[in-house]
Amino acid sequence: MRSKGELEEAIGAGGRAVLVVNSRSRRGRRLYGTARRLLREAGLEFVHVFPVTEPGRLRELFADVLALRPDLVVVGGGDGTVAEAVGHLAHRDIALGVLPLGTTNNFARSLELPLDLPGAVRTLAVARPGGGKVADVDVGWFASTGDPQDGGAGGDREHIFANMISIGLSVKVAGSVPHTLKRVLGRPAYALTAAALLPRHEAFTARVTIGGETRELMTHQLNVANGAHHSGQRIARDASPDDRLLAVYRLGDERRLRLASATARHVLTGPWRSLDEDAFLTTAHVEIETDPPLRVDVDGEVRGRTPVTIRLRGNALRVIVPQGFDDT
Structure with missing residues (x-):
């Protein structure tokens, strides 16, 4: 396992990133295009993008996500989508980024993330001014x-x-x-x-x-x-x-x-x-x-x-x- 600083440095240097967006979440379908544009403008590039229209497939989809050996997995959706990601990413040398696109967004709130899409994207751009950092939290x-x-x-x-x-x-x-x-x-x-x-x-x-x-x-x-x-x-x-x-x-x-x-x-x-x-x-x-x-x-x-x-x-x-x- 890399240190938090090493993982953050890898992500900031353009490490392998994957995007998973639940387009069935409350705001996911409406904001999917805007999210992709804001992520590109923030310099975040993805080796693969998984738009999810069937939330029941999330579990099997994460096998494909992990096979890409990413440094960062950005998940857009509500608490259910994020919870599915947490189960797969815990105890791994991978950082989870969250785009809060759900109804209550409890997990995003607990991480003190901006709930507006531009703010959330800005936090994900760890190498840029105003960007966030890699932390480790409990599950x-x-x-x-x-x-x-x-x-x-x-x-x-x-x-x-x-x-x-x-x-x-x-x-x-x-x-x-x-x-x-x-x-x-x-x-x-x-x-x-x-x-x-x-x-x-x-x-x-x-x-x-x-x-x-x-x-x-x-x-x-x-x-x-x-x-x-x-x-x-x-x-x-x-x-x-x-x-x-x-x-x-x-x-x-x-x-x-x-x-x-x-x-x-x-x-x-x-x-x-x-x-x-x-x-x-x-x-x-x-x-x-x-x-x-x-x-x-x-x-x-x-x-x-x-x-x-x-x-x-x-x-x-x-x-x-x-x-x-x-x-x-």
């Missing part, structure tokens, strides 16, 4: 019950995640939000869908085990975050994908109205609250059981059900970030 690893991808061709990499594992109402929301509504409204589509589903949602018991100590709680929503954002909102002012911590937190208790008020508080106070507060449990390893067993959402994809084991893998992924990103 998560999970093992759930009945995971449909368990034992697949990707092996251990199939269990890596980028940003968030969720259990509860958000899993139903993700599977129910109308695609057209999401395309038109963006993030508010999730809130509207959650409001419609909440009156019929049943609370569950979660048993959270950290360091041999088990805590039992009732809630409608439980999250385990590696990144700093959820639903486009900051979790806590000191949360980071580079802090060697998983943040475990619930939204509300068994009362439905508490979920609504806790979600509003999460949105309004996230930029100011700290991971040291009682609302969070921070760890590098957590085990979660629920009664009843529930589906597990991993970066927007249902991956089995509880019980689930979640671990942190520190500094496992190399990414292009702004110069001001605190790389530890």
Whole structure:
């Protein structure tokens, strides 16, 4: 493995780069041509470009990407597209660059990337004034019950995640939000869908085990975050994908109205609250059981059900970030 500086130097000197753009993402189809033009103007040349019109093919496509032995893989799309890339690029001598073309762009926000296309492209041009740098950040690893991808061709990499594992109402929301509504409204589509589903949602018991100590709680929503954002909102002012911590937190208790008020508080106070507060449990390893067993959402994809084991893998992924990103 090269050092971060060596990899950055190789990329800046015109190293091998590959572009993957999900043209089915919220902005991917509309901005594909503009993105190609801005990348060319920034001096970024690619040995191959993969425009993806069938997101279900992303997994097999990355075998072709890796066969090109790139120094840099630029991925344009939403969190689902980026999450797929993270699983393939973690623990490799390759940097991931992100063009945030999705609805919430949680991973891009956690990396403190500009969300406008010109700003994101400028960050990718590491050799130019205003360009970014190569940093290494954490990823998560999970093992759930009945995971449909368990034992697949990707092996251990199939269990890596980028940003968030969720259990509860958000899993139903993700599977129910109308695609057209999401395309038109963006993030508010999730809130509207959650409001419609909440009156019929049943609370569950979660048993959270950290360091041999088990805590039992009732809630409608439980999250385990590696990144700093959820639903486009900051979790806590000191949360980071580079802090060697998983943040475990619930939204509300068994009362439905508490979920609504806790979600509003999460949105309004996230930029100011700290991971040291009682609302969070921070760890590098957590085990979660629920009664009843529930589906597990991993970066927007249902991956089995509880019980689930979640671990942190520190500094496992190399990414292009702004110069001001605190790389530890």
